[in-house]
Every structure is written in structure tokens, then in C-alpha cells.
Amino acid sequence: MEKFLAKMKNRYLLNTLLVAAIYGVIMLIIQLGVLNRYQANMLIPVCYNIILAVSLNLSAGYLGQLPLGHAGFMSVGGYTAALITLALDLPAAIEFPIALIAGGLVAAVFGFVIGLPALRLRGDYLAIITLGFGEIIRVVITNLGFTGGAFGLSGIQKHTTLTVAFLCTVITVFAVHTLMKSRHGRAILSIRENEIAAECSGIPTTYYKTMTFTISAFFAGVAGGLYAHYLCILDPSNFGFMKSVEILIMVVLGGLGSMIGSITAAFGLTLLPELLRDFSDYRMVVYSLLLVVVMIFKPSGLFGTYDFSMSRLLTDFSKGNLFKKKPRDHQVPVADELKGAEIAPDTSISADPDIPPEPAETDGKEEL
């Protein structure tokens, strides 16, 4: 098995089969009528929430920053996509992909424009400035004429189907995963671990930070487009700080830096409110309590920095050590040649490898 999986090509094949299998199962379930139309439709929010969580995870988990304005990118993408489909009158198969990509690109532009100045700041300041930008985007959209102002846009055609949403999700997860596996991904992780050391090692941190932010914004924009064409209305007041925090909750609960964590958390947190509709009064109380409790007892989230890998699962399965405890490491992708060597000693600042080290402060105000 290991020899089979050693070839990258085979690993791709395996993962493609896995994805196709999941899709097949979902479609089968819907065909058999186990899920009715409403419940099948609930899977669409799951898809775009996964995209949102995974894209935020890119900036928050892998890059180690805390952007609090993600909903702003989502709204920009959503509005762009909606305005395009409202203006064009082409068949869905043509205008929807155009709209989605355009939405993503416009959001990416915003991400770039916001990222460039914002990423010069660290930690808390970055959080606040992105929050500020998110709010400004919301207010501007609320006041512009062509975006429908405070009443938002309505009458958007319902182009988002489960297949389209699923496809977009797969593309997003694949893109982010591939990015993180490449040397760009390693550069991003190194920035998270110790930015100054990374800079000294010759990694252009500003370039990578801005690039990550832009890519993250792109996917958020695509998710926004899917959202707009599912709900068929866009109300700017829905894209405020609250929405950014909801997405952040998904990423944090799932585990910062864990893609499977983001996916699972997005899945669970999208469906939970519907299941608990009878208790919807208590829902937000439970959410917030959950958030606090998880933060206190397991700050790294449900999955920590663990990342699911089909090939590793199969390898362990074939070797029979599926349930053996593994030595902790950073899950930084290790080149095949080094696989046999000893695991390198822990070089991060914080003692516990699962918790990302404290981002360094530069302009912190410390005097009372």
C-alpha cells in the first residue's frame, strides 16, 4: 500500500474517488427520498459555509492572523455576482459561473486592497482594523444606490443547486489543500510560526501575507455568490460583525489550521440551528457557552492542527496501527526523502505544539 501511495498520481486518484463517492452517496440519499426537498436544500448552506470556513482558516489558521471582516468579502462577492446575473439574461449555465468568478475576483481585489495596509499590523490591531473594514464595507453597501441600499437586492434567480455548491466546495478545498502542500504553503506556515525568523530566512512575508489574504477573500466572494443565489435576497445588515464572528466560530471550534476541522465544524454548525429550531431561543446562548467552554478547555479547537489525509489513513490501516498514538508534530508536509529520518525537534516558541505561538507585538501600547 505504501508503495502505491508513494506516487502522487495515485494519491490524487484516491482522493478523487473519495470525493466522487461522497457525492454519489448524497445524491442517492436524495433520490431515495430519505431527505425531503427542504432537508436536501439545507446541504447548500453547508457547502458555502464550508467554503467560508476553509477560506478563513487560510488566513486565521495557517497564516496565524485574526481577520474579523470576512463577512465583508462575502458580501462583496455576493453583491457582484447578484448584480451580474440580474443584469445579464443568459442561461444559468453561462451566467452563473461568470458571476461566481467575478464575485470572487472583486472580493479578491478588496482583499488585496485591505490586506496591504492591514497586514503591516499585528495581532489585535489586525483584528480591529479588519473589523473596521468589514463594517465600512457594510455601511457603504447600505448607502449605495445600485446595490439597492438598505433594502438590499431581491429577485435574484435561484441558480445555486446542490451539485454546483458541492463542486465549488470541492474546488475550494482542493485549492487550499494544494496551496498548503506546496512550498508557498510552507512559507505561510513559517510566517505563522515566527514571522521575523521567516523574514530573515528570505521569505517575502508581505508578499505571502497579502497573497493569502487575497486568496482567502476570493473564496469568500465565491461563497457569497452561492449564498446570494440560494437565498435570492441580499440584506446588507446580515453581513456585519455578527456574521464574521459566526464564520470565525466555525474555524475556531474546528481547530485553527485544520481543514477537516473547519469542514466538520461548518457542517455541524449549519445543521445544528435547524435541528434545534424548537430551542432556537436557547440556541445562541448554547453557542456562546460552547465557544467559551471550548476556548477554556481546548483552545486549539476540536481537531487542533490535525489534518485528515486519506493516504495516511490507508497506510495506517494497512499497517495495522490505525489506533496507535502518534508522536505529535506540526503536520508540516515533510518531503518523502526525510520520511525515514527522525522527526525534527520542536522549534516553535510555545511549549504546546498545538497552540499557535503568541503573535509578536510591535506597536503595542503597554503603559497605563
Added chain:
Amino acid sequence: MKKVLAIVLVVAMMFGMTACSGSGSDTIKIGVIAPLTGDVAVYGNAVNDAVKLYTDKVNTEGGIGGKQIELVVYDDKGDATEAVNAYNKLVSSDQVLAIIGDVTSTPTIAVAQASVADNIPIITGTATHLDVTSFGTNMFRACFIDDLQARTMANLAVAQGVTKAAVIYNASDSYSTGLHDSFLTYCDSLGVEIVADEAYAKGDVDFNAQLTNIAAADPEVIFIPEYYNTFYLIASQARAMGITATFYGVDGTDGVLEIDGADTSVFDGMYFSNHYTTDDPSEVVQNFIADYQEAYDQTPNALAALGYDAAMILYDAIERAGVYEPSAENWQAIIDALYQTDMQCVTGHITYDEGNGTPNKSTKVITIEDGVYHFYGEY
């Protein structure tokens, strides 16, 4: 292992959802969407209570076609997106025969748009915005439209000899903005000068900046097309600032006297347009007031009356159409029956023109004197 378990659990929960479906065919399911929590919760609860009151009454008398009516109520929290979610759930999951909802204009517009493709009959008691019935022929309302009440208030201004008026409105609410736009148009054509036109945004609680500008313009009348809570804030801040102008309100202003802890002297001498008045001696009105008083121990406000009427109109149509299971043909049958409506309701005589979901009605103006509502006239 823990993680695998977690994934399995979540998937299992998802399948658990399948348990929550299925319906009985011996009841008629009617969906209700209303803001039971949020800024306009008083309205949502009033409408919901009134609908329940009428439903109970009909059920006690044998239901419709021998079947009991079952209400499926969802809270939209005053938010358009929640309303659309509730609508989706009612149509796909709960499979209702018809829907009564929503209460305020913005969520109702969203639901109306979402419903055109399905063509399910929906009647709103209270959404007064023009666009509500513009998307499809399946949308009905029991109330008049905002344009009518804006014209009423403009007429009132002329009748009271007012020459200078000011407006302060909520630019992020379609109801308030629609009323503002109509009022301005009518004042313009009737010769009332608008000396100040101020806007604020949703969630604002501090109107000093706008009121300062209004005070400087010295109007005789200030038109405030807003719901009762915010209306009170604006009115009390204006009085605190020393502004003595008369306040003009709209149907959303009804309920100001019921605000817990409000200083009602602020409202003395104000006027607002409304759907009905408790002074109306007709039998249908007095019976309704008596029943409502008995069930909920308070006098019903206009929205309760409209909710009651919405239910009345809908159930009458269902009875005439004689269909009780949700399906495309049955929905169309009920819609056709609705257009044939001709009945005397609490808020007036209701008929619909073919293809127009807005009924033909008139507006009443109410004034407040010494903390009590009084019927002033029809304009």
C-alpha cells in the same frame, strides 16, 4: 478515534432530521410567519394572537369542511432572511395549504418574491408597502397600502391649515422610506412646504443631530413614519429639546400608549392614520374587541384587527374553494377564491379587483388626547 466518532455523530444527527417530517391529512395546515421576537415583536405577537383567536373560534364551530385548522407558526425575528427560511420550511417540510404572513414590509417583500415560483396563496394582514403584491398574483393583503395613508396625512395637514412640515424617517427601512417618499409627493401637490427632511438609520437611538436641524427650520408639524418604539424615542427627544410641533404618525405608530414605562404626555395632540378604531359601533368590530379582551385581557390594536381579518378572509376563501391538501391546483383554486372575496371584516369591507392583491378600503385618523386614543375622522 474521537474525531471519527464526532463525524459519525454529526452525520447521524443529520439523518435524525428525517424523523421530523410527515403530516396528518385530517387537519388543515396553515403556516404563520411573524416577528415574535425583535424590534416589532409587539406587532408579531398581536397578529399571531389574533390569528389564533379566530382559528380557535372557527375550530370550535367545526373547522373548515369538517377539518380542524392547525397553525404552524415560525418566528422571523423581524429579519427578511429568517422569513425566507421559514417560508422554505413551511412549503417543503411542513407542507402547508396557505400562509398568513409576514407582518412588516421588508420580510414580506422577501417572502412574496420567494413564493412566486411556488404560487402558494399568502395573505399578509399588515404589510403596507406598495411592492408586496407586485411580484405575483398569489400575494394578498388585508390592509391598505402606504401610499394611501401618506395621502391621508397630507390631506390632514391641509385640512388643519398646516403650511410648513418636516419629515424624519428611517432610510434603512422600506416601510418608512416608502411613506416618506409618498408624503413628500402629496405635500408637494397639495401645497404644503417641507422645511426639513432628515434621515436616520436602523438601530439609531440618538436623534439629537437630526432634531437640531428640524428645530432650526421651525415646522408646524413633524411627520414621523416609524414604528411605535422608535417613534417614542424621536418624539420624547424632540419634546426634551423644546420642539412644540405636532407629531403625525402612521399605522405603525399604533401602540405608543402601550409602551412599558413611556411618558405618554409626549403623545398628546398627535395624529396618526390607522386601519380601524375601537369607537366603531359595527357588530363585527365590537364582537372582535370583546373576544380579544376576554382571551388576552387587553384591547386589540390595529394589527391584531388586521391579523384577525387576514385569517377571516383566508378561511372564507378556503371554504369556498373546498380544497384542503397542498398541491399546485389547490393553491390556484384558493387564489381564485380569494379574488372573489366580498365580506365585512373588522377593518372594513373587503373586496379585491382581479389580479390586485390590495383590497379597496379607506383610512381612519386617530388622535391621542390625555393618554387615550380617539377617532378623529376619515381623510
Added chain:
Amino acid sequence: MTFLTQILNGIQIGSIYALVALGYTMVYGIIKLINFAHGDIIMVGAYVTWYLIAKLYVSEWTAIIVAVVVCTVLGMVIEKVAYKPLRKSARISLLITAIGISFLLENVAQLIFTANPRMFTNLFPGNMNLGGLTIPNNTAVTILVSVVLMVGLTLLVDKTKIGKAMRAVSEDNDTAQLMGINVNNTISFTFGLGSALAALAAVLYCCSYTQINPTMGSMLGLKAFVAAVLGGIGSIPGAMVGGFVIGIAESLTKGYIASSYADAIVFGILIVVLLIKPTGFFGRTMNEKV
């Protein structure tokens, strides 16, 4: 004339922002946390006062004192339960916990009191005339009380022992411990103090803006935070100046541009400050050692 009134409006809301900003700035200075829950402590203070006055018919002054006590205790409890265990963790966890507590407070209040706004009676009704300008009494009281509290706080931090302890802990936690300062108590005291100020700010806010609802704290808190950053986070005079500047900016925007842009302008100011001089008016640049 109108312009002066608008400025006065700005100073009124600004003084409330200043009071709240003080709480933010003190907490940030001492444990480097943006306490998102601070705005919601204001909401708690408002509800407690309202409930006591309107439902239990307690006298106003008693109600205010009870509210201050409740908020102080609440602030200290939150710190002990939610923030203390995370002192050694990553900043992001602390920030998220603060957001979680904020939501928790808001939603519990919504559960208990429903989202229906409640009316608060103005404790200082009436107007006074100052040189042709009509000033509502509650405006005057707000500004006066805020200034007095700020002066008091500055004196406390500069001249008292506990103030010295606060400054020491904010500068270097470990060394302060070595010097014999009880860091935990100092931090608890800081939280308590900030929350007490928040409670007073709540009462003043409610007198002017009479309506309370469960989400009133979040935007107020955010804007107060912007004020704190503007003035230089960690600096007390900075918080005061920042508060007034934001208040006036907001008031002028509402009066002369459009109310809906007020939020955007406030956040715009924040962004400009963070890009040009992140340490704010009175901040000090700290260099990072590798």
C-alpha cells in the same frame, strides 16, 4: 447656533464613549486583551438599573449603587472564570473567548428580557439655558460626571498604591510579581474598576437615550474601543480625548452628512489612525526585540 448644539451633542455622546473607553484601555493595558464583553456589561448595568427602578420601585440612587456593584462583581467574575485560565494561551483564544462572553451576555439578556426595547425614565429631566443655548440637564450631568470620574481615575492610577500596581503589571507582569505585587488581585481590581465605570456610563447613557435593548452594548462598545485606540490604547488621557473626538465626529456626520455614514466614518477614523500612527495620540512605540 445649530453647529454649537451639534458639537454639544457630540460632547455628550463622546463623554459616554470616553467612560467606556477607559474600561477598555485599562484592561488592554494590563492583560493585552480587547474585552469585547465590556460593551455588554454596560447593557447589564442598564437592565439592572431599569429593573430596579421600573419593576421593584427602588429609589434611583439605590438602584444606581446596586447596578455598579452588580457590574463590578460581574466583571471580576468573568475575568476569573473565562480570562484567567487563558492568560498563558495564544491571544486569539483570549479574543475569541471575549467575543463568546459578549454573545453570551447579550443572548441571556434577550432570553430574560426579550428583545423588546424597554423605556428608561430620564433621571435628570428639564433643560437649562446657558448663554442662549438650551442644554438638556442630562447632557450637563453626563459631561460633568464623566469629567469627574476621569479625573478621579487619573488620580487613582497616579497617586495610589493600587494604581502603581496596575501600572507595574501592565509594564511587566513577571517583574511585578517579583516585586511582591499580587498580580491576580491587581487584574481583578482593574476589571472591577472598568466595570464600575461601565455601569455609571450605562446610567448616563440611558438617561439621554431612554431605550434599552439587549444589543445596545455591542456597537457602543466597538465605538468606545475605536476611541481608546485613537487616544492610544493603554493611555487614560488618550481614552478621554479619543472619546470626545469620536463623539463629535459622529454627531457632525449625523447632522451634516447622513446618519447612515456615522458608523463608517468612525471606523474610517480607526483605520486612518492605525495606518498612520497605530499607537494613537498618546501612545508610545515599543520596539520588538528578537
